[in-house]
Each structure stands twice: as C-alpha cells, then as structure tokens.
Amino acid sequence: MSSENNDFFRIFENDPKFREIMRRLFESSLEHSFNGILITTDGPGYPIVYVNDAFCQMTGYGPHEVFGKSPSVLQGPNTDRSVLKRLNEDIENGDIFHGKAINYRKDGSEFMMEWKILPIQNDEGKASHYLAIQKDVTKEMYHDQDVVDIAPTEKEVDLQ
Ligand SMILES: Cc1cc2nc3c(=O)[nH]c(=O)nc-3n(C[C@H](O)[C@H](O)[C@H](O)COP(=O)(O)O)c2cc1C
Numbered sequence: 260m261s262s263e264n265n266d267f268f269r270i271f272e273n274d275p276k277f278r279e280i281m282r283r284l285f286e287s288s289l290e291h292s293f294n295g296i297l298i299t300t301d302g303p304g305y306p307i308v309y310v311n312d313a314f315c316q317m318t319g320y321g322p323h324e325v326f327g328k329s330p331s332v333l334q335g336p337n338t339d340r341s342v343l344k345r346l347n348e349d350i351e352n353g354d355i356f357h358g359k360a361i362n363y364r365k366d367g368s369e370f371m372m373e374w375k376i377l378p379i380q381n382d383e384g385k386a387s388h389y390l391a392i393q394k395d396v397t398k399e400m401y402h403d404q405d406v407v408d409i410a411p412t413e414k415e416v417d418l419q
Pocket of ligand 1 (some may be wrong): 304333362
C-alpha cells in the first residue's frame with residue numbers, strides 16, 4: 260500500500276509537532292529496517308550521506324568508509340552494465356528504478372543485490388536526494404536454482 264492510500268500520514272497534518280514526530284518515525288524505520296538503506300544527494304557521482312546498520316552488515320563497510328563516495332564502490336567486474344544503464348535512464352526520467360546485479364562486499368566477495376531507487380523531490384519538484392532500499396538475494400537465487408535443478412523432468416516422471 261502506498262503512503263497516498265494510507266490515512267495515517269494525514270492524521271498529523273495539523274499537529275505543530277508533526278515534523279518532529281515524522282523525523283522520529285523516519286529515523287526509527289531506517290535504523291531498524293531489515294533492508295539495507297542508502298541515501299545519496301543528487302550531486303556528481305551521487306555521494307552517499309546515509310547508510311543504516313543493515314547496509315553495513317550486508318556489505319562489510321562502516322558508515323564513515325562510504326560517506327561522500329558513490330554507491331558504485333559496490334560494483335566490480337561481474338556487475339551487469341546493462342542494469343546500470345537502465346538505472347541511469349530511470350533516474351534521468353525521474354522514475355523509480357528496480358533491478359538486480361552482482362555487487363561486492365568490502366572483502367571483495369560477490370553477492371546478488373536487489374535494489375530500488377526512489378527520487379526524493381524538493382519543493383520545486385526536483386530530486387534533491389535518492390533513497391535506495393537494498394537486499395542480498397543471493398540465497399533466494401541459489402534456492403530457485405536448486406528447485407530447477409532437482410525438479411524431475413517430465414521424462415523422468417514418466418519412467419518412474
Ligand atoms: C541512491 C543510489 C543507490 C545506488 N545503489 C547501488 C547499489 O546498491 N549497487 C550498485 O551496483 N549501484 C548502485 N547505484 C548506482 C551507481 O551509483 C551509479 O549511479 C551507476 O553505476 C551508474 O553510474 P555510471 O554510469 O557512472 O556507472 C546507486 C545509485 C544511487 C543514486
């Protein structure tokens with residue numbers, strides 16, 4: 260359900276403490292999320308200004324090791340460039356990006372990252388920041404692979 264369909268966010272509209280309550284809700288949601296959360300500005304290379312604990316656990320990077328750097332620090336030789344091309348196009352068009360690509364932890368090990376990027380607009384309707392929601396889906400992908408590999412083919416079933 261999107262926030263537009265959710266009346267909860269309108270309850271506080273006339274409350275003078277609205278901004279502070281929203282700040283606490285926002286901060287708690289990010290800090291305790293099971294997903295990695297990464298926020299960048301719209302500056303050159305999209306410099307990182309925030310990462311949560313789940314991001315640090317997933318990637319092995321501490322917050323101060325990535326602040327000011329581009330999220331492309333997560334990329335390496337096996338990262339699919341066609342996904343990044345689509346990401347650039349979506350960002351330029353102001354669309355939400357959703358995709359998967361191989362990323363690299365600080366120790367150089369590979370994992371499959373699934374992530375969304377949402378533009379956060381300022382009062383002029385221009386994206387001033389980008390919010391990424393990230394997940395390590397390596398296990399799910401291996402599990403899907405196992406299901407395909409161990410599922411008997413029609414021919415094998417007939418032979419039984
Ligand atoms: C908010 C945000 C989060 C991003 N997160 C990732 C990520 O988790 N993994 C990744 O490979 N690239 C991520 N990127 C993409 C890279 O930072 C970069 O934009 C992309 O590689 C395209 O730029 P390039 O054409 O200079 O390579 C993210 C970009 C933004 C704006």
